[in-house]
Amino acid sequence: QQQVKQSPQSLIVQKGGIPIINCAYENTAFDYFPWYQQFPGKGPALLIAIRPDVSEKKEGRFTISFNKSAKQFSLHIMDSQPGDSATYFCAASSGVGNEKLTFGTGTRLTIIP
């Protein structure tokens, strides 16, 4: 089974800090790497995504760093806020339309005031 390994399982960061969540993958055919944010009792929502042709992508306070040779990618949240407290999932897929996403196991992030 194709895997995406995510760490840490949980993370507590003070407001204004920069939480970093890491993911590693095995399948070199993966070419789409999204991050999803999920609040308790809700469905996940796409936060930001990257393709292997770039090493970094920023959208607002969220940044993905991508290292193709190491087969790793990470999410950084700048100036973190208590409202960012949620569970974050990385994922990966390949092929036209990226039909099948393989998800990491999730990171529960808590931002304390």
Place this chain on the structure above:
Amino acid sequence: DGGITQSPKYLFRKEGQNVTLSCEQNLNHDAMYWYRQDPGQGLRLIYYSQIVNDFQKGDIAEGYSVSREKKESFPLTVTSAQKNPTAFYLCATLAGGRDEQFFGPGTRLTVL
């Protein structure tokens, strides 16, 4: 959640009973998916359908069945053969040629 309805939000069933979870979308998306979410295990793909009247097994299809008779609907039946059915079930859709999967609000199934 926009445009994807999952009902009910909470569902309780006795062990040994089949139960059907509803997923309806008005986004006109071609593909639909069912995921199961358990604590500490992320989301695992149960079944997916790229077009009407066609569907494929995901990674954990045993004990589940689906149908895709209409583009808007992709119901999931949790059968009595599913050994551990208590979980949070998520439906998702994907527009043709696009990347982003949109998720519904989920149904929490508890088997007593």
